[in-house]
Amino acid sequence: MRPRTALLAAAALIAASASTATAMTAPERGAAAAAAGCKVEYKVQNQWDSGFTAAVTVTNTGDAVNSWDLTWSFAGNQKVSQGWNAEIAQSGSGVSAKSLSYNGSLSTGSSASFGFNASYSGSNALPTVFKLNGVACNADPGGPTDPPDPDPGDRVDNPYAGAKGYVNPEWSANAAAEPGGSRIANQSTAVWLDRIAAIEGVGTGMGLRDHLDEALKQKGSGELVVQFVIYNLPGRDCSALASNGELGPTEIDKYKTQYIDPIAAIFADPKYASLRIVTTVEIDSLPNLVTNTGGRPTATPQCDVMKANGNYVKGVGYALNKLGDVSNVYNYVDAGHHGWLGWDDNFGPSADIMKQAATAEGATVSDVHGFITNTANYSALKEEYFTINDTVAGKSVRESKWVDWNRYVDEQSFAQAFRTKLVSVGFDSNIGMLIDTSRNGWGGTARPTGPGASTSVDTYIEGGRIDRRIHVGNWCNQSGAGLGERPQAAPAAGIDAYVWVKPPGESDGASKEIPNNEGKGFDRMCDPTYTGNPRNNNNMSGALPDAPLSGKWFSAQFQELMKNAHPAL
Template identity: 60%
Template sequence: MRFVPLRAAGRSRLRRATIVASALVLGSGMAVVAATQASAATGCSVNYQVTNQWPGGFGASIAITNLGDPISSWTLKWTWPSGQTVQSGWSGNFSQSGSTETVTSLSYNGNIATGATVSGIGFNGSWTGSNTNPTSFTLNGVTCNGSVGSSPTPTRTTASPTPTRTTASPTPTRTTTSPTPTSTGSPCTTNCPAHVDNPYAGAKGYVNPEWQAEANAESGGSRVSNNPTGVWLDRIAAIAGANGAMGLRAHLDQALAERSGSTPEYIQFVIYDLPGRDCAALASNGELGPNDIGRYESEYIDPIAAIMSDSKYSSLRIINIIEIDSLPNLVTNTNGTAGATDMCNTMLQNGNYVKGIQYALNKLHAISNAYNYIDAGHHAWLGWDSNFGPAADLFASTARGTTAGMASVDGFITDTANYSALQEPYFNINSTVGGQSVRQSTWVDWNNYVDELSFAQAFRTKLVSEGFSSGLGMLIDTSRDGWGGPNRPTAASTSTDMNTFVNQSRIDKRIHAGNWCNQSGAGLGERPRANPGPAGIDAYVWIKPPGESDGSSSAISNDEGKGFDRMCDPTYGGNARNGNNMSGALPNAPLSGHWFSAQFQQLMANAYPPLS
């Protein structure tokens, strides 16, 4: 098969009642507000939750439930008990006067029917001294106490008014803390840093302390744990920090704290939550439905841009890897191709992949110290003529549709979260066996490329011919393409049989180039570094953190929107996309993005260059 779909890796309705209890969830504790009357036409409850906290800063989410008559717009107010300050908010217009915070509705979330809830409102803020939660909210002037009435003043009983919080930086081995923010959250407007040609050049890479702790906990993991890896913002909750993990601002603060001297620091984020995400695979399906473009823009991209544009972070080089597994799927998995899926056809027809990426480019390119690299699949996905040209055309038309045009894109990245070899040292596309081209072998299957480096360089040339800048840079994710260990060939095969020659000579030992999930035998590849030598390559990077699963090997119930893909099942016999071959996946794998110790140990054992 000539293309591969790359892996990446409750609302409750409240009823009117004579006695209603409402909970304002506050961090890991809660303040319970009890109301004793429910007779008039207005009423509300508010769920306020601290989702992420770090020294001097925190993130929070808000959900409003309307217990009275329908409303068409809303104004939410509360008083900060400890002088906190909102730095950036989303899904509402935030303003602050002294200790009073006011949030007003936007055009799409102003209507709240009786018993309905509007959620997705959130912000990042700063605090000094303490971060006591607010305990009283008003909606359109009515106190939100969980009852229906005309601004009642009920008797309250408060439980755990100052709860113990779990911070968003749970890693016990990390001792460096971020300084207390002094920024007001405004974007950089004067003396902003120059936008350099290659953000990796001359810069130090940010090491994610959460990944580093996982690696250090493994035997021998300290040999690789100081390498920079990508931070995946794979759902809305990840912005503030999901399930106790560090959020976007916490990572940026940590990167600032790690800076030393005049050496620039870069930090890499994967922007990865498009509507209908991963339309040709199941393991990393996302939280947003195919038509949720409004939520993608307002609840995902807007808050990311608001945080990244804070002038506090203007000294950092913020590198954004834009939407893995998106535009390439529109080329190869639609319109009756062998790998076509209904979801990919839907995303082609509604245009939301293109619209979403254009929106992200517009917002992020406006930040002078941000750099945008778009996913370009890999050689075993787009390397055929039937995919190569159309993909370049689609990327070019997408960029032209942005405000800044081609300038909104700094480069492209290949092989993200995949296993294609950086270079095949013992044969190339021009090699012949018995007068026949290796393109005729079952492994190469008439592809024009046999490895990532040759593909990335050729694709860059094609993209420049489409109108992209001659300074366009390419990244190659080498996190799992090493293919070392005892099974790595040391010389070209001497066989005169075409398939035998290729199979004995190739270092990529997958059963089929269409296999993408937790591959058996894979190893760590080239370590991250800038300007590695080949023309047009900005850097080798580890965007996929080694040791994080591509998907579960069996169905696992979860609240992350992730499905079970049989390509992650080691017993699966394959499909048209991998030539009906075995999946080659490791057993006992957890959900995508979760730590997979057995895979990490394998990657270290088969690293190439080998680990010392």
């Protein structure tokens, strides 16, 4: 579950994601050199926009004491305003809670509790180091420190709120090496785990632990979100050859044991408990089962196979179950984009199949923190010069060639509406949405400055639409695209964050056939000379020329994205 006001706890040696923990102190120095030890439970009982109420219980695990003074430092701008059952004083970020006359004596194993109200703004980050009578509760002189207790119920509502984003050093180096690239080289982007070898690292590249270790270095004393794309299903991407994967349609057991299980084990390492780990789970898979199967004009034999064998649903369910067991992991399931699922025939059935996957292979809806739209796509965040409710010359914009009876014209309106639909089919009412804005800015000289001419519904849309693709179904290395909104938390109602999941400058697919050992095929939608198929109403592909394999660095695309950025760089 993801309660809006999460029950949070911290102890001396653990990160903010754990519930309670015990830590033994070293002996005190001085005249009263009794062996001190404590267990601290710190819980946020209630939280609102500008304040919170906390309850603290300190348990003496060392020698008996006649009085106690528990101290800690806040990581943010929290300020205690009122306390009870302790004498609480604050100087800067440091807080001291001293016993009163009636609760100072603590024999071995006994506890005292107190509470307080406090104000805050931004992130209400938890204290992570406590001291009992001046001795830090972070070392056990007789043995190793205790690991944190897992408690998936302690996730924060929005992992992006008050947190920095992880900067992938490998992507950052590629970006910085480009002329002008230093302007965005420090943006947070996701790390794609697109094959089993990526877990350990391909060649000299960084593996999963390398990224998590680097994330700990970048974290410092604050909160940090590190994003990973879980992307290696059997028969992966049954409708687009450029992103086919290494596993065959029936290799579900290999997916579970050699891919998901090792990732889950690394995520669960207590070393990484202080990180907020966000996963984007299996892009394109579940939407393909709705739109590209069952005799539709867009159906493919490969998608029909994956629907029949159930391995997309099983794989997603298994991933959600195993990764959702890790208390500091936040799963966001891929939900296509408005130009894919916005039509009536697709909208409801897509929510239904996501519920099916979220309750397969031991998963429950509580393993889903939210959903992500527009992953690695180009749909405009907001169409500024028309809405779905507009009419021109007596016709709805839905009748235009561009909108083509879709109920949504941009990504944010779709994401908010799809969130409501997902809640209606049984997902938690507090789920949040992410929108990938890495390449949907559509700035530059081609960006319109007002509505199109009202001569007809088509002139109105064509002259005023922000999204300048030839067709909304075009998805590969789109010409004219630009960087979109920079990553930011809670930008709109129901939206947890705008994120850069597709790292700008990494190709969607090769524009011609390139032999490789990654299972990636040649998709004609990446060929700029291709005249299209039923998925894009037989329009030109709109792809850039001379593109490398998907995931490889594509300098020309990166330069075009910077040139057409909106907001401009």
